[in-house]
Amino acid sequence: MTDWLSRHVPKIVLAPTFFAVxxxxxxxxxxxxxxxxxRSKLMPRYEIDGLIQYDRLFxxxxxxxxxxxxxxxxxxxxxxxMVLGLMLAIFLDQKIRIEGALRTIYLYPMALSMIVTxxxxxxxxxxxxxxxxxxxxxxxxxxxxxxxIDPKMALYTIVLAAIWQASGFVxxxxxxxxxSVDGEIIKAAQVDGIPTWRVxxxxxxxSMAPIFLSAFIVLAHLAIKSFDLVIALTxxxxxxxTDLPATYMYAMAFSRGDLGQAAxxxxxMMGVVFAIVVPYLYxxxxxxxx
Amino acid sequence: xxxxxxxxxxxxxxxRRVLRWALYxxxxxxxxxxxxxxxxxxxxxxxxxxxxxxxxxxALPREITFDAWSKAWSGACTGIQCEGLKPFFWNSIxxxxxxxxxxxxxxxxxxxxxxxxxFKGANLFFAFLLFGCFIPFQVVLLPMARMLGIFGMAxxxxxxxxxxxxxxxxxxxxxxxxxxxxxxHELVRAAxxxxxxxxxxxxxxxxxxxxxxxxxxxxxxxxxxxxxFLFGVSFSxxxxxxxTVALNNIVNSTTGVKEYNVDMxxxxxxxxxxxxxxxVAGKYFIRGLTAGSVKG
Numbered sequence: 001m002t003d004w005l006s007r008h009v010p011k012i013v014l015a016p017t018f019f020a021v022x023x024x025x026x027x028x029x030x031x032x033x034x035x036x037x038x039r040s041k042l043m044p045r046y047e048i049d050g051l052i053q054y055d056r057l058f059x060x061x062x063x064x065x066x067x068x069x070x071x072x073x074x075x076x077x078x079x080x081x082m083v084l085g086l087m088l089a090i091f092l093d094q095k096i097r098i099e100g101a102l103r104t105i106y107l108y109p110m111a112l113s114m115i116v117t118x119x120x121x122x123x124x125x126x127x128x129x130x131x132x133x134x135x136x137x138x139x140x141x142x143x144x145x146x147x148x149i150d151p152k153m154a155l156y157t158i159v160l161a162a163i164w165q166a167s168g169f170v171x172x173x174x175x176x177x178x179x180s181v182d183g184e185i186i187k188a189a190q191v192d193g194i195p196t197w198r199v200x201x202x203x204x205x206x207s208m209a210p211i212f213l214s215a216f217i218v219l220a221h222l223a224i225k226s227f228d229l230v231i232a233l234t235x236x237x238x239x240x241x242t243d244l245p246a247t248y249m250y251a252m253a254f255s256r257g258d259l260g261q262a263a264x265x266x267x268x269m270m271g272v273v274f275a276i277v278v279p280y281l282y283x284x285x286x287x288x289x290x
Numbered sequence: 291x292x293x294x295x296x297x298x299x300x301x302x303x304x305x306r307r308v309l310r311w312a313l314y315x316x317x318x319x320x321x322x323x324x325x326x327x328x329x330x331x332x333x334x335x336x337x338x339x340x341x342x343x344x345x346x347x348x349a350l351p352r353e354i355t356f357d358a359w360s361k362a363w364s365g366a367c368t369g370i371q372c373e374g375l376k377p378f379f380w381n382s383i384x385x386x387x388x389x390x391x392x393x394x395x396x397x398x399x400x401x402x403x404x405x406x407x408x409f410k411g412a413n414l415f416f417a418f419l420l421f422g423c424f425i426p427f428q429v430v431l432l433p434m435a436r437m438l439g440i441f442g443m444a445x446x447x448x449x450x451x452x453x454x455x456x457x458x459x460x461x462x463x464x465x466x467x468x469x470x471x472x473x474x475h476e477l478v479r480a481a482x483x484x485x486x487x488x489x490x491x492x493x494x495x496x497x498x499x500x501x502x503x504x505x506x507x508x509x510x511x512x513x514x515x516x517x518x519f520l521f522g523v524s525f526s527x528x529x530x531x532x533x534t535v536a537l538n539n540i541v542n543s544t545t546g547v548k549e550y551n552v553d554m555x556x557x558x559x560x561x562x563x564x565x566x567x568x569x570v571a572g573k574y575f576i577r578g579l580t581a582g583s584v585k586g
Contacts, residue, residue: 009488010407013399017459018415024456025422028430035432044436091317104569105321107576108328111568113517115534116561119541119553120327123334124347129550134347168324172576225426228519232538246520249428254524259432266428277424285417 029270036263044259053264063265066243069155070272073244074223076159077166081219082212084163085170090200092171093178103175106168114165118232121161122148125233151241154234158242162229166222170215177211178204213280220276224269245269335359335555342550358551362559366552368539371528375559378536382563384447385532386515389454394507396455397462398500402492404463405470406478416467423460430457431524438525445527453525454515461514462507469503470496502574509575513564533560 005012037048057063088106092099109117124130127146135143147153181204189199227246234242236251243251245265253262330347335358337351345352364374404416434453435444443449473496481491522532531539537560541553568575 006487010403010409013488014403014412014415017396017400017419017463020456020459021419021422024430024434025425026418028433029425031433032429044432088317088320091313094313096314096317102317102321104572105324107572108565108568109324111513111564111572112561113519113534113564115517115519115538116557117327119537119557120331122541123550123554124327124330129342130347137346164324164327221424228534231519232541235542246426246428249431250520250524253432253435262428263432266426266431269426270429273424273426278421281417281420281424285413285420 032263032266035259036267038260040259040263042257042259053260054268057261057264057268060261062240062243063245063248065240066245066248067268069242070224070244073155073159073162073226074220076156077162077223078216078219080159080163081167081170082215084167085215086174086205088167088171089174089178092175103172106171108168109165110169112165114226114228115232117161117165118229121157121164122233125157125160148234149238151238154238154242158226158229158233161233162223162226165229166219170219173211173215173218174208177208181207217277217280221273224273245272331554331558335362335551335558337551339547339549339551358549358555359559361549362540362552362555366540366549366556367543368531368536369543375533375536375540375556378531378533379559381447381526381530382516382533385450385454386512389451389458389515390508390511392451393455393458393462393511394504396459397507398466398497398504399492400459400463401466401468401470402496404467405473406475406496407488419460419463423464427457427520431520435524444525445530447530449525450521450530450532453521454518457521458511458514461510465503465507465510466500469500473499505571505574509567509571512567516564536560 034046034048035044036053037050038045039047039049039052092102096102125145125148127133127144127149130145132143132145135145147157185203186199189203190196194202225246226244227250230236230242230244230247236243236247245268249262249265249269252258252265333349333351334342334347336354336356337345338353338355338357341352362375364376365372366374368378404412438444438449438453443452477495478491481495486494516532517534518532519534519538522535523538526532526535537556540556
């Protein structure tokens with residue numbers, strides 16, 4: 001008996017996690033998938049009724065805006081964070097005397113909640129009291145920076161705040177990558193008189209491909225989950241101009257009482273995440289097996 | 291700058307010096323971009339409303355007053371309740387401390403099994419667990435709300451601890467597994483020959499080696515749980531709301547005069563714990579985290 005027990009202890013230790021994940025991740029996904037196929041309103045109903053919720057979803061102009069916003073926001077957020085992060089990492093890699101202090105400054109936004117960050121940015125971007133008022137006060141009465149309340153531009157204020165929050169983390173990833181490149185190769189190249197910018201573009205950056213991938217996955221995942229920042233900064237407005245799928249889902253679930261719509265929008269979000277993450281995890285896990 | 295190296299090698303001394311200055315100038319400009327919100331938050335929170343209306347965004351306060359801070363802490367209204375952030379700050383502590391400890395402990399045991407006690411099917415399970423880390427939480431929000439309701443945990447602090455523990459397990463397990471994998475397997479084999487069992491080996495060999503990864507996991511979980519808004523706003527009721535939800539309610543409440551200084555003070559209070567943790571232990575966190583992702 002004790003022998004049996006000691007042989008199976010590892011499995012027994014994992015069992016609670018196993019069942020928790022099975023139920024609270026996969027079971028719950030199945031539940032949401034099921035409800036997304038029904039006519040559930042305020043209360044869930046379990047009679048399957050085909051793809052009606054998805055039809056409603058894709059013909060809803062609000063969802064259309066939210067989904068388009070996700071791609072505009074996601075693309076800008078990912079590309080600019082990566083470019084900025086890489087640039088700052090390369091700059092910091094030039095034997096900067098105050099590197100430690102600068103690194104801390106670039107990174108601290110990551111420690112803060114999006115709700116805190118959004119509150120601060122909302123204040124800075126407030127046309128009546130923030131940057132616009134400040135520059136006008138400097139003697140430029142025609143200066144305008146009212147993106148926050150401009151339906152066409154409000155989404156870009158969210159991009160601005162999101163980049164502020166995440167680019168330091170990307171910088172840290174790239175900096176660690178730069179430091180892990182073999183110093184001998186770099187020294188040899190420099191002895192041969194190859195200019196530093198060539199050393200970066202030809203040797204260092206190409207060898208960091210896996211870090212680009214990691215950074216991309218982290219940022220894409222953050223972009224799709226973005227919810228707090230929108231709530232804090234614009235609340236989805238003006239109108240629905242800055243809605244994202246995450247805020248659409250929340251509105252349907254908790255203020256509209258439309259569970260079917262909430263479930264179908266959540267399933268589409270999951271589809272987007274998995275389209276990005278599954279190939280990545282698959283290659284990661286395979287690589288570790290080999 | 292095709293022929294201009296950033297550092298050393300050829301190029302005139304003056305050219306190099308100019309470049310060096312440009313480099314520092316760039317870095318400082320970006321430092322200002324990252325510091326601006328913090329600066330504005332702190333200065334605004336120390337100004338009177340009158341000074342905010344008449345002064346400039348980046349002006350230093352003429353007269354420093356802590357009124358906004360005391361109001362944010364114990365008097366600001368979140369909807370109908372006017373007790374400031376204090377009770378919610380306490381809620382956040384009550385949620386995050388057990389949440390962090392339980393998920394870290396379970397993660398450590400799980401990671402230990404995955405790294406050192408592999409069995410048939412363990413890799414498959416690990417893959418399933420990893421996929422679970424990446425789901426958007428929107429997909430579990432509805433069933434979780436119903437389940438918490440059924441078990442009478444809706445709107446309670448234990449309910450939120452439970453939710454955070456469950457969805458934190460993937461990451462805590464991953465951190466510990468990746469760390470324990472680097473510990474040679476011979477250590478376990480030798481201990482087994484000496485008659486040590488599963489738990490004995492964990493307590494006396496693995497746990498003492500775990501300080502660096504514990505730091506990473508605890509900081510990660512603490513920031514995740516403290517900063518959470520989605521679960522807090524979905525699953526809490528008036529008495530159990532975390533500080534992020536209360537902050538959002540203060541800032542977006544529509545009644546009365548908008549008190550920007552109170553908003554800013556409240557935002558700083560809500561952000562302070564994670565900021566402090568980051569400033570005190572952030573170095574170890576980044577080191578551990580980047581080591582993992584760079585290797586991966």
